[in-house]
Amino acid sequence: MTAEELLALVAAGMAHVTGRPAPALTLDAHIDALGMDSLQTLELVAWAEERLSVRVPDEELARVGSIGELSAALAAQLPAGSLPAGSLPAGSP
Amino acid sequence: MSDKADVAVSYDVDNEFFRLWLDRRMNYTGAVFQDADGAGDDLGAGDDLDAAQLAKLAVLYRLGKVSATSRVLDIGCGWGANLEYLTVDRGVREAHGITLSEAQYAEIRRRRLPGVTATCVDYRDYTPPVRFDTIMSICMIEHVCTPRQARAGQAVARYRDLFRRAWEWSRPGAHFALQCILRDRAPRQAGDIREVGWVTYEIFPGGITPRMEDIVMAVSPYWEILEVRTRREDYRRTCELWRSRLRGHEQQIRERWGDGLYLDYDRYLTACIRAFEMHYQSMAQWSLRRIDEM
Numbered sequence: 001m002t003a004e005e006l007l008a009l010v011a012a013g014m015a016h017v018t019g020r021p022a023p024a025l026t027l028d029a030h031i032d033a034l035g036m037d038s039l040q041t042l043e044l045v046a047w048a049e050e051r052l053s054v055r056v057p058d059e060e061l062a063r064v065g066s067i068g069e070l071s072a073a074l075a076a077q078l079p080a081g082s083l084p085a086g087s088l089p090a091g092s093p
Numbered sequence: 094m095s096d097k098a099d100v101a102v103s104y105d106v107d108n109e110f111f112r113l114w115l116d117r118r119m120n121y122t123g124a125v126f127q128d129a130d131g132a133g134d135d136l137g138a139g140d141d142l143d144a145a146q147l148a149k150l151a152v153l154y155r156l157g158k159v160s161a162t163s164r165v166l167d168i169g170c171g172w173g174a175n176l177e178y179l180t181v182d183r184g185v186r187e188a189h190g191i192t193l194s195e196a197q198y199a200e201i202r203r204r205r206l207p208g209v210t211a212t213c214v215d216y217r218d219y220t221p222p223v224r225f226d227t228i229m230s231i232c233m234i235e236h237v238c239t240p241r242q243a244r245a246g247q248a249v250a251r252y253r254d255l256f257r258r259a260w261e262w263s264r265p266g267a268h269f270a271l272q273c274i275l276r277d278r279a280p281r282q283a284g285d286i287r288e289v290g291w292v293t294y295e296i297f298p299g300g301i302t303p304r305m306e307d308i309v310m311a312v313s314p315y316w317e318i319l320e321v322r323t324r325r326e327d328y329r330r331t332c333e334l335w336r337s338r339l340r341g342h343e344q345q346i347r348e349r350w351g352d353g354l355y356l357d358y359d360r361y362l363t364a365c366i367r368a369f370e371m372h373y374q375s376m377a378q379w380s381l382r383r384i385d386e387m
């Protein structure tokens with residue numbers, strides 16, 4: 001899976017949770033600013049986890065604030081080599 | 094931090110309403126049904142909520158290293174159950190409570206407990222007249238950080254501010270008995286997410302339960318963790334008894350306070366039972382010792 005595909009998956013999840021068309025996402029966009037509250041964020045994570053067959057550790061979920069952080073948290077659970085090196089923001093696994 | 098208006102939503106409904114379904118002294122926090130070594134043996138409390146709440150207060154008395162000569166501060170003292178236990182049952186000479194709830198403060202004054210003083214104040218505005226030998230806080234820290242602050246990564250700083258103040262209010266060698274609900278696994282099922290969110294925002298606005306690792310980080314550099322014990326099953330059982338007693342007074346509650354209040358509290362307690370069953374929430378009791386060397 002590429003970083004772009006992961007971002008597209010997150011966008012599709014946002015559309016699923018909010019019932020609104022998928023927005024154009026950037027990694028530095030804050031989830032709050034996109035109109036998602038913490039409960040919707042949790043629903044989004046659950047939706048993405050199910051499709052990727054992964055589970056993000058709960059302590060990491062508590063600190064997810066931006067799209068980049070959310071993508072990185074999901075990517076960290078994917079098999080090694082699933083994403084090209086450097087395709088997610090600094091601090092990403 | 095839950096402000097005064099938030100606290101009023103949670104605790105100022107009506108003292109007579111809470112009196113119907115809490116225990117005799119109105120503990121509104123998890124009770125203790127199992128013995129201290131965790132072997133699963135029942136303390137004999139059975140379904141006796143009064144006995145289980147007394148057992149909880151006895152555990153915290155031990156964790157706080159309280160004695161009859163101790164000067165005790167109870168931060169978030171509720172309707173005064175622990176203050177009453179300390180002074181009446183244990184003969185503690187001086188116990189002071191602070192609460193932000195006007196209804197709880199009125200109940201404490203009504204009880205006229207010997208050796209007990211209380212202040213209705215935000216803990217951040219509290220100036221103690223003396224330093225205390227023991228600090229106790231039973232399920233108040235859940236009000237210290239808002240969901241938004243937690244999401245912004247500010248939870249540890251918020252909790253550490255409380256532990257710093259408690260350090261400043263205590264004497265060298267002091268102990269801190271802390272009980273709190275813990276946020277553990279995050280729910281993944283949409284229905285559970287909705288219900289946990291509803292309780293967080295509608296029943297206890299302005300607060301969020303801490304994660305255990307946040308507390309572990311936040312006590313430093315002020316307090317040393319001597320002991321910690323989780324009691325998820327005990328809190329689930331407490332909630333089941335509360336809901337059973339609430340349902341036992343359904344008609345009276347509906348007639349006096351309306352259908353909405355009854356339905357909201359039945360829904361809230363049902364969500365809590367589910368949350369403890371599913372490990373979304375747990376409960377912890379901590380014994381902390383003041384680090385005197387700074």
